[in-house]
Amino acid sequence: MSCFRLRIRNARQLVQVCSKQERFKSGAAQDDIALIEGGAVVVSQDGRIAAVGTNEQVEAWLQKQPQPVSFEKDVDATDKVVLPGLVDGHTHPVWSGSRVDEFAMKLAGATYMEVHAMGGGIGRTVRCTKASSEEELSQFLKKRLDRMLKCGTTLVEAKSGYGLETETELKMLKVLHKASKEHQIDLVATYLGGHSVPEGMTAAEATLDIVQKQIPAIIQAKKDDLVNPEFIDVFCEKGVFEYDDTKTILEAGAKAGMKINFHGDELHPMDSGKLCMCVQAHAASHLEMLDTANIKAMKEASTFAVLLPTTMYILKLCSPPARELIKNGVPVALGSDYNPNAHCLSMPLTMHMACCLMGMTMKEALVGATINAAGSANRAETHGSIEVGKFGDLLVLDAPQWEHLIYEMADPPIEHVIKNGRIVVS
Ligand code: NIG
Ligand code: FE
Numbered sequence: 001m002s003c004f005r006l007r008i009r010n011a012r013q014l015v016q017v018c019s020k021q022e023r024f025k026s027g028a029a030q031d032d033i034a035l036i037e038g039g040a041v042v043v044s045q046d047g048r049i050a051a052v053g054t055n056e057q058v059e060a061w062l063q064k065q066p067q068p069v070s071f072e073k074d075v076d077a078t079d080k081v082v083l084p085g086l087v088d089g090h091t092h093p094v095w096s097g098s099r100v101d102e103f104a105m106k107l108a109g110a111t112y113m114e115v116h117a118m119g120g121g122i123g124r125t126v127r128c129t130k131a132s133s134e135e136e137l138s139q140f141l142k143k144r145l146d147r148m149l150k151c152g153t154t155l156v157e158a159k160s161g162y163g164l165e166t167e168t169e170l171k172m173l174k175v176l177h178k179a180s181k182e183h184q185i186d187l188v189a190t191y192l193g194g195h196s197v198p199e200g201m202t203a204a205e206a207t208l209d210i211v212q213k214q215i216p217a218i219i220q221a222k223k224d225d226l227v228n229p230e231f232i233d234v235f236c237e238k239g240v241f242e243y244d245d246t247k248t249i250l251e252a253g254a255k256a257g258m259k260i261n262f263h264g265d266e267l268h269p270m271d272s273g274k275l276c277m278c279v280q281a282h283a284a285s286h287l288e289m290l291d292t293a294n295i296k297a298m299k300e301a302s303t304f305a306v307l308l309p310t311t312m313y314i315l316k317l318c319s320p321p322a323r324e325l326i327k328n329g330v331p332v333a334l335g336s337d338y339n340p341n342a343h344c345l346s347m348p349l350t351m352h353m354a355c356c357l358m359g360m361t362m363k364e365a366l367v368g369a370t371i372n373a374a375g376s377a378n379r380a381e382t383h384g385s386i387e388v389g390k391f392g393d394l395l396v397l398d399a400p401q402w403e404h405l406i407y408e409m410a411d412p413p414i415e416h417v418i419k420n421g422r423i424v425v426s
Contacts, residue, residue, distance in 0.1 A: 003070045005421035006043040006392060009055050011077040014039025015402050016052075017084060018371045018385035024302070030326045030372070031363035035402070039082055042071075043392030043421030052386050073423065080415065081402045083366075084386050085154030085393030086347040089306045089373035090285050090335025092192075093144045094137050094172045095162045097128025099340040103314075112315050112341065113239065113267065122162070122196040125340050129162035129172070137175045144338065144345060145185045150425050151346040152405075152414050154393035155384070156185055157261070157335065157377040159233055161192030165209070166217045169193050173218065173227035180228070184419045186391070188377040189227070190261060191218055194234035194241050194249045207245040211252040219256050230378065231282070232258040236275065238268040243275060250279045259378060261306070265289040266317070273297030283376040285335065287320040288312060295321060299328045304376035307368070308337035309353035310344040322358040332360070333376035334368035352409035362406050392421035 014036040018028075040058035042051040051061045062069050102120045106112075115121050129137070148156060158179075160172035173189060180187040193214045197206045221227045232253025236246040250260050259282040264272030266286035273294025276284050283304035290298075298305060305325045312319060325332050336342070336350045344350065351365035360368065374384025382390055396416040397405055405412045417425035 001070055002065055002067045003045065003072060004042050004050065005045050005047065005071075006073045006075070006418065007040065007071040008075040008077050008082055008394070008396065009040035009058065011036070011039040011082040012079055012400065013037060013402055014041065014052070014082045014386065015084065015366070016386055017367050018387060024331060024375055024380065030332060030367050031361055033363050033366060041082065041386060041392075041394065047392055047420030047422075049386060049388050049390050049392050052388060075396065075416070077396055079400070081397040081399055081404075082386070083395045083397060083402055083405065084370045084384060085395060085417065085419065086152040086369050087373035087377065087379070087384050088148065088153045088156040088336050088338070088347055088369075089283075089333040089376045090308055090337050091156055092159050092161060092337070092339035093156070094141050094158070094160065094175050095125045095129050095340060096132040096136060096140055097125055097340070099124060102341070106314065121341070123199060125162045126164055126168075126196070126198075130168045134171050134175055137172065138178060141175055141179050142183065145179060145183045145187075147345045148338075149185055149417055149419075151348060152395050152412075152417055153347050154185060154391075154417070154419050155188070155374060155377065155379060157188045157190060157231070157373075159190040159192040160229070161195030161233070164193060164196060164198045164206070166214050169214055170217060170221055170227060173221070173229055177227050184424050186379070186383065188231070188379060189229045190231035190233045191229035191253065191258065192233040192235075194246070196235060196240060203241055203245050207241070207248055210249050215252050215256050229258055231261040233262050235263045236270050236272060237263070237266060238270070243271060247275060247279060250281070254279065261285065261376065265294070266311070273301070276301040276303040282378065283333070286311070287325075288317045290321055292324065295324055295328050295330060298325070298330045303330070304333050304372065305330050306333045306335050306373070306376050307354065307358060308335050308342070309350055309357050310342040311337045313353055313357060314342050319358045322354070322360050326360075326364060331372045331375060332364065332368050333372040334365065335373065348405055348412045349409050351406045355406060362403050365406060366402070392418060394418040
């Protein structure tokens, strides 16, 4: 008897966002999705997808198994929709303290950098996070990841960056590493020591500290399996880390074995596309101020653009050039940018905003929140689409068509969230 972990059948629609394994190399269109009517999927005991297709195709595959088959869980999805688990391409989920009062300041007209200059913003969260224990931060992180899972997120890119010195950055990365082993959500960690210039330091001094102290300490802690940042990030912004300092930090991170995914062109044009080419960035986020030449440079560099509609909305920024990026063949991913400034854990709401504020279609937003976000986190081989061999990360939607996931912005009808073939939220 072969016992599979899960079978779902009779789905009114099963959404396939990736028709080609080689999606990024062959340049599939951002809105390339296919719907299977009467869809079925089977997940093996190792948590991976064993078969997917129409009911008939999957049934024929099951018939061919050498032994009789059974299922730990058999879900009848009649009148329901099956989608891939969502991927959040950009978050800052490890921090303590509160900045709820700054929301009122911003509503009254203060800009992000004005709040920062008044002692709020990132610096304030850094002070609180330094004072918190690893245990406390782990508990905050767990609650946030639980809430993300409820909203359908099954893979998340998660940054450090509220330490800005060796000890606290390591503490944050340890918290992330522990969560990656213990929590049901899969997590890709990013080291963001260059998130802000610490009080009392110049950007040049902070750059030296990152390159000479923080990165070597991270390399050592990685060898000891205490941390595992796969990416390095910097907030490349006027008055924070500008082009040359950003480049120095990113190159040092790349030399230490980390891929590059940086914050760029959020408030001012910073030539982020040119920088992507120069440092061979895997991804760059925000990009509100990106111009045509820099879009073309991102295409040339094969860099993912990770767009963050919640931040643009909260800070009343102009829209990043989503349409032009897509037209130029840059793969666009989406992230909630969850942080104390943009307090949003929900990818359905993020997709909704990407459609209403950035002019993306629902298909483009879904691809942005699944396979492209997985690609931006270097997980396209295992996450982001319902394909044989990938993790059995699925959503069952109690709705007549998949678009309800985006249309019903605040409370979409997610009936089950499935991680590795197990129902983890229902
Ligand atoms: O991606 N822009 C820089 N970093 C974060 C905000 C972090 C914070 O305000 O705490 C972002 O929006
Ligand atoms: Fe961010």
